[in-house]
Amino acid sequence: MTRKAVERILHNARIITMNPVQPSAQALAISGGLILRVGANDEVLALAGPETQLVDLQGQTVTPGFIDGHAHMEREGLKTLRPSLAHARTIGDVLDVIRKEAARRPKGAWIITMPVGQPPYYFGGPSNLAEGRMPNRLELDAVAPEHPVYIPGLFGNWGAPPGHSALNSLALRHNHLDGASRPCCQGIELVRAANGELTGNIIETNKRPMLEFDLLSAVPAFSFDDRLEGLRRSQQIYHAYGTTSVYEGHGSAPQTLSVYRQLWEDGGLTMRSRLCISPSWTRDDADVFLRDSYAYARGVGLGDDYLRIGGINLGLGGAPESAAASRRALPNTGWAGFVEWHNTIDDYRYYAEGAARHNLRVHSVVDDRLTEVLDVFEAIDRQYPLAGRRWVVEHIGNVTAEDILRMRRLGIFITTNPLYTVWKNGAPKVDAPNGGNGFMPLKTLLEAGFPVSAGSDNIPVNPFYAVWASVVRQERTTGRVIGPAQRLSRWQALQLITSHGAWLSYEEGRKGTLEAGKLADLAVLSADPLTVPDEALHDIHAHLTFVGGQLVHGDLGAYLS
Known part of the structure; x- marks a missing residue:
């Protein structure tokens, strides 16, 4: 059997693999966009051939590329x-x-x-x-x-x-x-x-x-070309922090989907992008969209390693006049990139049942309405079993022990926004019962076996703000800790933006950890996230970022031997 040619070897590194079987290593080899070997320097360097590029990282830290579970990258x-x-x-x-x-x-x-x-x-x-x-x-x-x-x-x-x-x-x-x-x-x-x-x-x-x-319909909206150039620039900014994949469960409006598709068709999409649809329907035409227009988004969706579209975002709440104004303005969505909604709980139930009937995965921002949403999901589950469909709840706030049991029975997946939820908007929770330990209870959810993920929410784009907020859980106006028993270890917090994020797109077997056979998506970091002081966590950025073994951020010159 012919041995695979090794294109690139990164060595003399501190590699945090996020693979519990082999949590650390010194070197890894890349071939054909995949990781060929992870291990000690001598073991991996022995695979080098005459054409292999050797990258001496001089003791720098390497992690899997980050998966932003709520990015709003556009x-x-x-x-x-x-x-x-x-x-x-x-x-x-x-x-x-x-x-x-x-x-x-x-x-x-x-x-x-x-x-x-x-x-x-x-x-x-x-x-x-x-x-x-x-x-x-x-x-x-x-x-x-x-x-x-x-x-x-x-x-x-x-x-x-x-x-x-x-x-x-x-x-x-x-x-x-x-x-x-x-x-x-x-x-x-x-x-x-x-x-x-x-x-x-x-x-x-x-x-x-x-x-x-x-009121300002005469103000020029972002044009398609503006959004295309904006997306091109966005992915480079996200890559600069080690992000190699984004998941957009909050939904993407038709124009946003078209912009992603155009960049993908042009060969310029370097970020692995997993999108779902932000519906522009009214209740009168929802059935037609669910049955016919969204057939391409059923199940895991359609696409490739760089662009995949699957499922729909279903909103709950909202003001009717805002939803109407948003739809009148289409294709313009302003900064949102998605279509505003006005859904009562009855509307939400109607749409979610239709989505289940047509095998469309549902993604919902729930905040503090998780219990209501689970009521809807349980009713649907009796007719259309949800186990295995990986429906997603996002922006979770308060969670009860009963909620956790129900989510496990239904096979629900969870994304969180730690900086947004705890640091930026957590002030009302500083005096919550039980010290706020039921508010975005990350540690409890992890210990219950949920592969909880986290996102930046574009405020700011560095995923290490989510890591930092998960570790310290401080609220910004008082500095007080919300839910001290829910503070995560560094390893647990890194899971939120690496291995766990891959589950959102059914790709846990392909990315999220650094091990042989997985996609060569990785980041070379400015500091070791397992050892830096808490206050330095959110300052970590990437010196180098690779997607499929190809450099998408940074300069290799100083590292070539």
Whole structure:
């Protein structure tokens, strides 16, 4: 039998394999996009041939490539397409950016910036400016009288509402806004001067902004080409933190799916992307979509190692006017990338039963409504057994012992967002019963045998924020620990973004650990996540990232022997 040619050997490394049978190693060999051997330096180097590239990692740490279990990857690159206001500390700083944009753009072209505040969260908005307010329309008019100007408020999932927007007079006119204008959606306030005229400032308390869908239809949406370039940039940013796969269970709108497909067809998709559908139906046409339009998404879905689409996201709750505005705006979905919903529990039951009937996997963000969702799933299970279908609940909050038993019976899979859930939004839980140990109880779930996974939620993109939040479980405003008994060890936390993430896409036999026969997806890290101090965990990034044995991030030059 002909011995396989070894294309590349990484050696002199501290390899954390995430394989409990062989948890550590010094070297690994890659052939044909797969891992050929993992072991000691001498053992693996003996496989080298004359054409083998030897990569001396000089003691650096290697892990499996990270699997972001709730990525929203398409957003990140879009942020780079608009002028940043991150440096702005005064209204004058903001106006300087607008003035420069006006000077370089043709007359009449829109000027749209990123929000005021510090990325990635944009906490505080205008409180970051010395004046403590947004510029008004007259101030914006003074520096850009011939360009419509729009400074959007934050996308609430990044930070915390309210969001503060500002428009100049021309932008207001383009959107037919005046003192008599009123929003259709709740949570939007047009700020007025004492005489009733609009100041150009708008305040929104919705977590996912409806302003552009409701009142600002003239503001140019991200185009298909914008989204394509944004996705191309996004995957490079995610690769820089060692991420090699994303799972998008929150759902992708039709345009988002098309953008992924285009990048895939162009041969430019380097991130293993697992997507599900964000429905744009109404109850009247849901059956047709489930029966006919989504046939390609049944079971494990269709696709290849780089792009696979399967299942649907079913939302619960939401405001009817927001859902209607979102659908009117399609294909534009703003920053969300998915379609907003308004589903009562009865609507949710109707759609979930239809999905089960047509073998469409269901993914649902449940927050603190897990018990209600499990009631629905158990009723469906009596007619369409769910075991083996791997239905997924995401963004879990409170979980009871009974919930855990029910999820085990149903074969439910779980994704979590530790930074979003505990650190960013955990303040109401600091005085929860039992010390908050029933809130996103990661350790309990792991000990119960669930391959729980975690995601970045794009806030920020580094998966080590999820690791850090799982280890320390501190809430950001008080520093208090929520659920001390649920804090994870470093190994357990790494499982959330490696081996466990592979189960979400039925690929636990192909990726998530570094062992012979699996995909050569791996990251060479800036520090060892098993030994760095807690406060340094979220600063870890990748020096090198490989997908299928191919370098997608970093420079190999310093490591070649």
